[in-house]
Amino acid sequence: MVEPRPSAPTGCEGTEVVIEVDGLSMVYSERGAETVALQDANLSVLNGEFVSLIGPSGCGKTTLLRLVADLIQPTSGRLEVAGKSPRQARLDREYGYVFQAPVLYDWRTVLKNVMLPLEIMGVPRDERRLRAARLLERVGLSGFHQQYPWQLSGGMQQRVSIARALAFDPKLLLMDEPFGALDEITREAMNLELLRIWEETRKTVVFVTHSIPEAVFLSGRIVVMTPRPGKIERVVEVDLPYPRDPETRESERFFELATEVREALRGGH
Amino acid sequence: MPAFRQVLPILVVLAAVIALGYPLALVFGLPLARRDLSDLRKWRKELVTSLAPSDLTPLAEGGAITFSPQPGRSVLVLEGHPLEVEPDTDANAVAAAAGRPLLVPGEVPERLTDLLYRFPVEALAGEGADAIYAGTRLLKEGISPAAERPDGKRLDFTFEGAEGPVLVADRLLLEGEGFNFDQGRVILSEAPPFGSEVRRIAADYAVLDAAAGIVALARPAAAPLQWAQEVVRLAERLGGESDGANRLFTLEHTPVLENDRGRALYLDGSPLRGNGERPSERVSGERATFTFESASGLVVLDGRVLIEGIDYHHSGTEVVFVKPPARNARLRLHPDYLLVDPERGEVLLAEPPMPGAVLWVAEYSYYSEPACGPTLYQCFLALPQHPVPFPHWIARRVAPFMSKFPLNDERNVVRATFYTTLGTLAALGLGGIVGILLAVVFVLLRPLERALLPWVVASQTIPIIALVPVLLLVLGNFGITIQTSLLPTALIGAYIVFFPVVVGTVKGLRSIDPLALDLMRSYAATPSQLFLKIRFPAAVPFLFTSLKLGTAAALVGALVAETESNNRRGLGFQILGQVQSGNVADVWILLILSGLLGIGLVALVGLLERIFAPWKRA
Numbered sequence: 001m002v003e004p005r006p007s008a009p010t011g012c013e014g015t016e017v018v019i020e021v022d023g024l025s026m027v028y029s030e031r032g033a034e035t036v037a038l039q040d041a042n043l044s045v046l047n048g049e050f051v052s053l054i055g056p057s058g059c060g061k062t063t064l065l066r067l068v069a070d071l072i073q074p075t076s077g078r079l080e081v082a083g084k085s086p087r088q089a090r091l092d093r094e095y096g097y098v099f100q101a102p103v104l105y106d107w108r109t110v111l112k113n114v115m116l117p118l119e120i121m122g123v124p125r126d127e128r129r130l131r132a133a134r135l136l137e138r139v140g141l142s143g144f145h146q147q148y149p150w151q152l153s154g155g156m157q158q159r160v161s162i163a164r165a166l167a168f169d170p171k172l173l174l175m176d177e178p179f180g181a182l183d184e185i186t187r188e189a190m191n192l193e194l195l196r197i198w199e200e201t202r203k204t205v206v207f208v209t210h211s212i213p214e215a216v217f218l219s220g221r222i223v224v225m226t227p228r229p230g231k232i233e234r235v236v237e238v239d240l241p242y243p244r245d246p247e248t249r250e251s252e253r254f255f256e257l258a259t260e261v262r263e264a265l266r267g268g269h
Numbered sequence: 270m271p272a273f274r275q276v277l278p279i280l281v282v283l284a285a286v287i288a289l290g291y292p293l294a295l296v297f298g299l300p301l302a303r304r305d306l307s308d309l310r311k312w313r314k315e316l317v318t319s320l321a322p323s324d325l326t327p328l329a330e331g332g333a334i335t336f337s338p339q340p341g342r343s344v345l346v347l348e349g350h351p352l353e354v355e356p357d358t359d360a361n362a363v364a365a366a367a368g369r370p371l372l373v374p375g376e377v378p379e380r381l382t383d384l385l386y387r388f389p390v391e392a393l394a395g396e397g398a399d400a401i402y403a404g405t406r407l408l409k410e411g412i413s414p415a416a417e418r419p420d421g422k423r424l425d426f427t428f429e430g431a432e433g434p435v436l437v438a439d440r441l442l443l444e445g446e447g448f449n450f451d452q453g454r455v456i457l458s459e460a461p462p463f464g465s466e467v468r469r470i471a472a473d474y475a476v477l478d479a480a481a482g483i484v485a486l487a488r489p490a491a492a493p494l495q496w497a498q499e500v501v502r503l504a505e506r507l508g509g510e511s512d513g514a515n516r517l518f519t520l521e522h523t524p525v526l527e528n529d530r531g532r533a534l535y536l537d538g539s540p541l542r543g544n545g546e547r548p549s550e551r552v553s554g555e556r557a558t559f560t561f562e563s564a565s566g567l568v569v570l571d572g573r574v575l576i577e578g579i580d581y582h583h584s585g586t587e588v589v590f591v592k593p594p595a596r597n598a599r600l601r602l603h604p605d606y607l608l609v610d611p612e613r614g615e616v617l618l619a620e621p622p623m624p625g626a627v628l629w630v631a632e633y634s635y636y637s638e639p640a641c642g643p644t645l646y647q648c649f650l651a652l653p654q655h656p657v658p659f660p661h662w663i664a665r666r667v668a669p670f671m672s673k674f675p676l677n678d679e680r681n682v683v684r685a686t687f688y689t690t691l692g693t694l695a696a697l698g699l700g701g702i703v704g705i706l707l708a709v710v711f712v713l714l715r716p717l718e719r720a721l722l723p724w725v726v727a728s729q730t731i732p733i734i735a736l737v738p739v740l741l742l743v744l745g746n747f748g749i750t751i752q753t754s755l756l757p758t759a760l761i762g763a764y765i766v767f768f769p770v771v772v773g774t775v776k777g778l779r780s781i782d783p784l785a786l787d788l789m790r791s792y793a794a795t796p797s798q799l800f801l802k803i804r805f806p807a808a809v810p811f812l813f814t815s816l817k818l819g820t821a822a823a824l825v826g827a828l829v830a831e832t833e834s835n836n837r838r839g840l841g842f843q844i845l846g847q848v849q850s851g852n853v854a855d856v857w858i859l860l861i862l863s864g865l866l867g868i869g870l871v872a873l874v875g876l877l878e879r880i881f882a883p884w885k886r887a
Contacts, residue, residue, distance in 0.1 A: 071787050090793055097791040103784045107806040107884045116802065120794045148884045168792075 017080075018172055018204045019045035019068055024077030026063050026230075036229035037063040041077070043223060043232060045206060047171075050198055052207045052219040054261065060230020061208045061223075065174050068206065069097055082171055093121060095172035096165030100180045102157035104149035104164075110136065111145040114164045121168055128167075135163040138197060155186040159193070166201065173203045180210060188246070191217055195244060212265075216240070216257045217249060224264040234264050290660040295649075297657040302649035305641050309524065312636035316531070317522055319346060319504035319631045326405040327360040328372045328501065334360050336503045341521055344506040344629045347371060348499050350538040351627040356503055363501060375400075375498040383489040384434065384441060388482040392496045400500045401474065401484070404492030411472025412436070415455075421463040425454045433470030433487030437461045439478050441485050507534075507616065507628040516621045518628050520614035522635040527611045533631040534606060536622055543608065545569060545601030548588075554596030558589050566604035566619045570594050574607065574617065658854045663861075666854040679838050686862060688758075688839040689827050693870055695755045696762020696823040701816055703763060704770025711771070712778040712804070729768045737761055737830050751836040758839070762826040766819035773815030777808025813878035820870045828863060840866070 026038040038060035045051050053061035066072045067079060070086035081089035089095065096117075104113050111132050118128035136142055139159040149157055158178055165173060178194075179187040191214060198205055209215050215222045222236040238257055240248055248254055305311050320336045327334050334357070345352040347367050354366040364371055378401075379387040392401070401408045413431035417423060426435075435442040435455060442448050448457045461467050468475070470487045477483040486494075509518035526532075534541040546566075548559035564586050568575045575581055581590045594600055609617045614635070622628060641651035655662075674681040679688075707725070711718035744750070744757050751757045781803055789799050831841025840863055847855040 066787075069787075069791055071790060090791060093793060095791070097788065099784050099788070101782075101784060103782060103788050105785070105803065105806070107809065107882065109884075117792045119802065120789075120792045120798050150884075 016047040017044050018047050018049075018082055019043070019206065020078070020080040021064070021068075022078040024064070024067065024079055025075050026060065026067060026072070027075045038067070038074075039229040039231045041232050043235075045204060047204055048202050050205045050207065050218055050220045052209055052215040052222045053225060054209055054212065054215045054222055055225030055230075055233075055265065056210075056227055058230065059225040059227040061225050062176055063230065064225075065176050065206060065208055068172075069095060069174055093117075093168055094170055095174050096168070096170040098158075098161050098165045098173070098175040098178045100177040102149070102154075102161040104157055104160055106149060109146050109148060110141060110152070110160050113149065113160055114167050117164060117168045123168075132163070132167060135166055136160070138166075138200070139163045139193070155182055155190060158182065158190065162194070162197070166197070166203070171204060173198075173205045175205060175207045177208050177210065179214070187211075187214065188249075192246070194218065195242075199243060212258050212261050213249065213254075216254060216261060217244060222261055224261060226265070226267075233267060236261050236264060286660050290657075294655065294657045294659045298649050298652055298655050299645065301652055301655070302641070302645055305648045305652070306639050306645060309636055311640050313638060313640050314526065314634050315522070315637040316634050317505055317630070317632065319502040321400060321407060321500050321502055323407065324405060325372065325402055325407055325497075325500070328370075331361045331364070332359065333357070334363065334371075334501065342506045342508060343503050344627055345501055346504045346629065346631070347501045348373070349535065351504075351506075351535075351629055352501070367501070371501040372497050373499040375496040378484070378494055378496055380494070381483070384443075384486045385477070386484050386486070386494055388484055388496055390480070390482045392498075393476050393479045393482055393484070400497035401494065402497065403490040403494050406492070408473035408486075410474055410476065411470065412468050412475040413471040415467040415469070417467075419461040419463060419465050419467055422460050424457050424460050425451070426457065426467055427454050428469040428471075431469035431471040433475075434485065436466070436468045436470070436475065436477065436485065438465045439483070441477065504535075504629045504631055507630060509628070511622045511624055511626045511628065513624045514621050516618040517609075518616045518618065520616065520630065520633060520635070522633075522637070523612060523614035524636050525608060525611045525614045526634040526636070527608060529634050532633040534616070534633075535629050535631060536605075536618075537626050541605035541618075543603065543606050545603045545607075548600050548602070552594055552596060552598050552600050555593055557591075557593040558587055559600060560587050561602040562586065563602060563604035566602045567607050567617065569599075569601045569603060569607060571599050574609065656853055658857060663854050663857045667858055670855050670858055680843075682840075682843060682859075682862070685838065685840050685843050686866060689824070689831065689841070689863075690866060690870070692755055692758030692827040692830070692839065693762055693820065693824045693866075695759035696766055696827060697816065697820055697870075697874070699759050700763035700766025700819055700823065701770055701812075704767040704815070704819075705774055705812065707767065707771045708774030708778060708808075709800075711775050713800075718775070725768060725771055728764070733761065733765065733826055733829055736764070737833060741830070741833050751831060751833060751838055758827045758830050761830040762823035765822040765826040766816070769815040769818045769822070770812065773811040773818075774808050777811025778804045780807050780811065809882045810878070813874060813882060816874050817871050820874050821867050824863065824867050824870060 021041050021043040024038060024041045025036070028035045028037055037058075041060070041064060043051075043064075053064060055061050063072070067074050068081055068086060070081075070090040079086055082092070082094045084092065084094070104110075105116065108116065111129070114132035114135055115128045118131060123131070133142075133145065136145065139162055141156060141159055141163070144152065144156065144160075149160070152160065158181075162175075162178065165175075179190050182190060195218060207215075207218060209218075216238055219238050222238060224233045224236060225231065226233045236257065240251070240253055240257070320338075322328065322334045323337050324335065326332065336356070343356045345354055345356050345363060347369075352363060352366050354363050360371060375392055376389045378389075378392070381387055388401075401410075411431075413428045415426040415428055417426050419426075434444070435448050435457070437457070438461070442457070444450070447459075448455050450456070455469070457467075470485060472487065474484050474486045477485045505521055507518040507520060509515055532543060534543060542563075546561045546563060548561055550556055550559050552559075565583060568577070568581055568588055570580075577583065579591070581588050583589075588602065604619065606616050606618045609615050618628075639648055641648035671682050676684060678684070707721075711722070740761060741750070741757055744760075749756050785803060786799075789803060794802070827839065828841040828844065830836075831839035832845045833841075836842050840859055844856060844859045844863070847859060
């Protein structure tokens with residue numbers, strides 16, 4: 001607790017804008033029917049920030065994340081990631097992506113799963129082994145190098161997935177409901193773990209979630225989104241100080257913020 | 270307990286074999302056995318003939334005459350006439366009753382060589398041929414044909430139960446001059462011409478040339494050779510009372526052969542005719558008067574004996590019916606007697622014999638018993654090639670079948686299994702590689718898949734049995750046969766294997782979670798990285814599943830290929846050969862062997878899978 005830790009919710013790591021979203025829209029058209037997944041979104045995410053996207057299904061939070069990752073292309077609007085086009089950011093491997101499912105490769109051991117992005121990026125064998133081992137240690141899976149994914153629990157699998165996303169040390173961590181499939185107890189443990197990792201690595205994190213307590217507990221800022229059409233309703237600043245611990249969840253401010261987010265969500269309807 | 274667990278599968282298999290094998294064998298075998306029992310054609314035929322005395326001494330010196338074997342109802346017969354003496358009596362009594370000697374000596378045969386004699390022609394005709402004797406010993410005739418047919422080149426022949434000289438056509442060959450022995454086979458020094466008769470004397474003598482009266486002896490006669498024109502004989506007497514009214518008599522041994530040309534029935538000294546005469550006219554349905562050769566006898570219409578005076582009456586050689594017999598009815602006149610019931614051996618005479626007359630039979634045949642034995646069980650056991658043999662029959666055949674040919678002979682079963690295994694493995698390898706390449710091409714180039722997949726499917730609808738001859742013919746033009754190369758088997762097997770491999774591998778290559786593809790995209794992976802690191806490993810379990818399916822099919826393909834006519838290698842040839850020669854137990858051994866081979870090969874693929882895809886859940 002004596003170590004200096006980022007304590008301010010925003011802006012303390014500098015003012016470098018990592019993600020710049022400007023009037024971004026995404027319209028899916030299938031067989032003539034058009035679905036507006038995201039309408040006129042505006043958002044800036046600063047370096048080292050932990051930003052959550054929250055909202056009900058169909059509000060465009062995953063769409064926004066996928067747009068940032070250049071997995072899909074926007075219909076209109078401007079988007080910059082690390083000061084580049086999303087495509088260039090992807091080619092430069094500026095972000096690591098964590099999906100709701102762990103998406104581990106069955107035929108690779110835990111260690112090799114973490115090594116996969118390094119392999120693809122052409123990191124020499126010894127170094128990638130070293131880095132993968134370090135990351136597995138960081139997520140608390142030191143003893144599981146040679147296990148196959150199916151031998152791990154859901155929480156452990158997701159931790160491998162996080163280690164893999166961090167393996168090549170990207171500037172940005174995009175997480176799409178990474179703990180959505182986990183039970184409440186595991187999820188809270190994972191939340192603490194994620195916060196610890198975030199504080200150690202100081203990545204910029206964009207975190208998509210359904211869960212109000214999770215968003216409040218983790219984030220510096222919460223982007224509240226509403227569906228049909230998906231748009232950003234408002235941004236809630238979370239002024240709970242870091243580092244946060246389980247007691248944070250019981251503080252009065254926590255409940256006030258949760259209520260604020262809840263009301264913002266309701267306001268969209 | 271762990272030991273028990275290991276043995277358990279074997280016990281289960283054994284229990285299944287016993288619980289299924291024996292009832293099935295019984296269910297399938299008993300009807301055949303029953304048919305064997307009831308089918309008279311499959312019964313053993315035995316000949317009843319009048320017996321000559323086993324020893325001629327008493328005929329000359331007046332001791333008791335013995336016959337063997339002793340028939341039940343019997344009568345002594347001399348020169349075709351029954352003697353009024355109880356059989357098995359002393360020769361003097363018989364001679365007295367006959368009022369003449371019991372042996373009529375014939376001409377002394379002319380000695381040509383030690384072994385060849387010339388008899389008067391009449392000596393060899395009919396029953397008289399029994400009465401050749403050396404000193405007082407009656408000689409037996411017997412000859413045995415060769416098991417092999419002479420083809421103009423063959424020198425070695427085998428004979429059953431014959432020990433005397435060899436006869437080629439009407440030439441007599443002696444051991445040492447003309448033939449030698451080698452391991453129970455007769456080796457002739459000169460090949461008999463194609464189609465000639467090769468025989469061997471089986472008893473004391475054989476008739477070499479009946480027309481010239483030439484007889485060959487098995488060994489030089491110990492005493493001067495003689496021929497008796499007539500000898501007292503023991504014949505069977507028919508059962509039934511000769512009281513002047515009874516017409517029904519019975520033969521002792523039943524069931525009697527119905528159409529027996531050799532049957533010779535006598536009433537006292539005169540032979541009786543048993544064959545039916547046909548009418549001179551057609552049975553038209555309108556005609557009522559028919560002419561026969563004989564003027565009297567039994568009139569039989571469709572197997573029914575008609576009654577004179579009610580159904581018809583005789584008028585000379587004409588039979589006049591009261592009512593015309595039906596068109597095409599079977600009308601016969603039996604002048605002397607009719608075998609009314611072959612089953613019970615009943616004979617109906619046309620006229621009742623005079624009181625005291627003796628009805629006897631010199632020769633007839635009857636069915637002694639089913640060839641397999643008198644009981645169903647014996648017949649079942651005797652079924653030589655039973656479609657579902659008892660498991661222990663199969664087990665008993667294993668060792669002899671495996672060692673039928675030496676290991677270095679390609680017809681050896683172990684060697685055949687080896688050939689088939691190699692062929693199947695080659696097919697797996699070839700089919701696997703072709704299948705994987707095709708799958709990769711299909712996944713990389715979708716339009717090509719759309720163009721080629723229907724043909725791949727079509728290739729599998731061609732029955733392999735039709736493809737094999739064509740392929741073998743084509744390969745044969747290049748001098749490649751199953752006999753000399755693994756390639757044909759491998760090609761045919763591969764043709765079967767590649768299909769499941771293509772389908773499975775394509776599915777495997779496409780089995781990637783879309784998120785996993787997104788992930789690779791987020792890593793900015795190149796297409797080749799995506800293929801090598803993600804698609805291909807993901808396809809490996811699918812590939813092995815397909816290979817397992819393919820293995821079983823490839824084995825069948827190899828077996829079918831090996832049934833090709835010019836081939837003598839592999840289990841396919843073995844199965845075909847044993848099926849064709851009807852060795853059912855051996856076929857079963859081969860079926861089981863093929864099954865075990867299939868299990869083994871699939872297990873081998875499973876082992877490879879464990880090595881190459883260790884991540885799969887146990």
